[in-house]
Amino acid sequence: MSIILLCCGALSTLYAQEAGGELPSRFVGDRIVLQPVTKGGDTLKFYMASGGLSMLSPATVNRLELPNEKINISNSKTRVSSLPEFKKGSWIPSLPAHVSSSEARLLQERYSRLNGRLPVASSDMPKNYTGEGILGQDWLATRIWTFDYQNQKVVFQDSNRSTGPKTPVYFKHDSEGRHKMHFPRIQVEIVGETFDMLLSTGAALALKETVHEALDDGMPRVRGTSYITRSQFEEWHFSHPEWIIYEDIEEDRSSNMIRVPEVTIADHTVGPVWFTTRPDNILLEKLSKYTDKKVAGALGGSLLKYFRFTINYPGEYVLFDRSE
Numbered sequence: 330m331s332i333i334l335l336c337c338g339a340l341s342t343l344y345a346q347e348a349g350g351e352l353p354s355r356f357v358g359d360r361i362v363l364q365p366v367t368k369g370g371d372t373l374k375f376y377m378a379s380g381g382l383s384m385l386s387p388a389t390v391n392r393l394e395l396p397n398e399k400i401n402i403s404n405s406k407t408r409v410s411s412l413p414e415f416k417k418g419s420w421i422p423s424l425p426a427h428v429s430s431s432e433a434r435l436l437q438e439r440y441s442r443l444n445g446r447l448p449v450a451s452s453d454m455p456k457n458y459t460g461e462g463i464l465g466q467d468w469l470a471t472r473i474w475t476f477d478y479q480n481q482k483v484v485f486q487d488s489n490r491s492t493g494p495k496t497p498v499y500f501k502h503d504s505e506g507r508h509k510m511h512f513p514r515i516q517v518e519i520v521g522e523t524f525d526m527l528l529s530t531g532a533a534l535a536l537k538e539t540v541h542e543a544l545d546d547g548m549p550r551v552r553g554t555s556y557i558t559r560s561q562f563e564e565w566h567f568s569h570p571e572w573i574i575y576e577d578i579e580e581d582r583s584s585n586m587i588r589v590p591e592v593t594i595a596d597h598t599v600g601p602v603w604f605t606t607r608p609d610n611i612l613l614e615k616l617s618k619y620t621d622k623k624v625a626g627a628l629g630g631s632l633l634k635y636f637r638f639t640i641n642y643p644g645e646y647v648l649f650d651r652s653e
Contacts, residue, residue, distance in 0.1 A: 349487025353419050356481040359553030359630025361530055363464065363483065366419035367393070373413075374460030375421065377476075377483070378531025379640075380512060380616075380627055381465040383424065384450045385410050389461040397449060402442055403435075408449040421464070422485060423447075425471050432471070433503045436510075440467075456581065457533045457551050465531070470511035470642050476530065477637040478630070479651075486639070495646040496595040498528060501621045511642060512619040517628065518593040520569070524561075525624045527616060528640070528647070532556055532629025534586075534605050540578045553630020554586070557604040558612050561625055562587055578605070592632055595649045599635040 353364045361377040371393070390397055390410045397410035412423050426445040447462065454460070473486035498513040513528040534554045541550045557565075565587055566574055573588040584606045591600040604626065617623040639648045 349485050352421055352483045352485055354481070354483040356478060358549040358551060359478070359634045360533060361476065361483060361630075362460070363421050364419075365415045365421045367413045368416055369393075369413075370416075371413075373462075375462050375464050376458050376460060376531055377469075378458075378463050378465045378529070379469055380527045380529030381463055381531050383447050383463055383465040383468040384454070385412075385447045385462040386454050386460070387449050387452075390449050397446075400442055402439060402448075408451075409443060409446040410449050411446045422472075424468050433505075433507045433509045436508060457535050458531075463531065466511040466513075469640075470508075473639065473641045473643070475637065475639040476633065478634045479637050489641060489644065493648045493650065494596065495644075496649060497646055498640065499621045500645060501619065510619050513640065513642075513647075514620045514622065514624055515594070515628065515647065517632075519589060519591070524626065525620075525622060526555075527620060527624045527627040529556070529627035529629050530633065532605075532627045532631075534579055534584070535581075536578055537580055540575050543575070553634070554603055554605045555627060555629045555631045556607045556612065557587070557626040558609045559585075559606045560609050562604070562606045565589070594628075594632070595647075597636070597649055597651055599632065599651075603631040 353366070355362045355364055363375045363377060364372050365375070366372050373389070389395070393413055395410045395413060397408055399406045399408050401407075412421070415421065423445040424443055424447055425440055432440075447468070454463070473489055475482070475484040475486060477484070496515065498515050500511060500513060501509045503509050514525055515528045517524050517526055532554050533551060535551045536544070538550070562585060565572060572590065574585055576585045578584055578586050586603055586605045589600060589602045589604055591598050592602045612626060613623050616627070635651065637650045641647070
């Protein structure tokens with residue numbers, strides 16, 4: 330299918346709808362799932378992952394017969410597809426087709442080539458992300474979002490309407506101060522120590538059945554969490570042996586979890602917050618390549634569930650609110 334059809338067909342309808350508003354969503358186990366409905370009546374399921382990359386399931390592209398093609402991005406061939414047309418009132422926005430000069434040149438070129446389309450996963454979706462796709466940092470970028478865990482709402486803001494104390498988030502920039510990536514780093518305080526963390530709505534784990542039964546907390550086995558390095562886990566466990574831990578909690582990897590009584594973010598102290606371990610090199614090296622400085626972990630649903638917060642990507646700040 331030609332580029333002209335891709336640009337002027339389904340996408341034009343999507344762009345016409347992109348005026349902001351509440352999006353169809355469910356909050357499941359402290360994870361955010363968007364559930365738009367196609368014009369054909371299919372309800373789709375997309376996980377929101379501010380610390381990940383956007384992708385469509387190849388099975389979904391084939392099942393819905395979505396227009397797709399392979400294009401050259403960063404010197405490699407990538408299969409891309411537009412989203413389907415959605416029913417009015419049950420839609421989600423497409424990937425930004427263009428970004429401003431506040432973004433680095435290579436990032437501008439990437440969005441231009443994608444032209445509102447999403448990359449298609451080369452194989453099955455990542456474990457713990459069943460559904461039609463993942464909406465990540467590249468989809469959230471350049472926009473303003475409100476994630477209301479308390480009232481289970483996601484709002485795509487068409488303008489900056491929120492007020493209150495601003496908590497800075499930090500992104501990777503080029504030498505001219507333009508965004509190179511949109512992975513948000515934020516700081517928290519735990520027992521008097523400041524930690525740099527990735528803000529990651531998609532952080533998740535799948536508990537072993539035995540651990541799930543032992544917790545007996547009414548939450549699903551696959552759930553939102555927050556991540557911390559193995560070495561920091563060991564330090565916390567040594568210094569605070571009263572903090573509850575579970576060991577060997579996942580089927581497919583060696584990991585532990587620890588219940589941190591209190592975490593302070595902005596001017597709010599909340600807790601308890603569960604942190605799941607990941608190897609030091611995964612967080613301090615691999616993940617930290619995408620942030621402006623090294624991160625010791627990621628803040629996911631086990632912390633974010635306490636808040637309604639608005640993240641302003643262009644303004645590089647977050648507004649946290651705990652009022653009912």
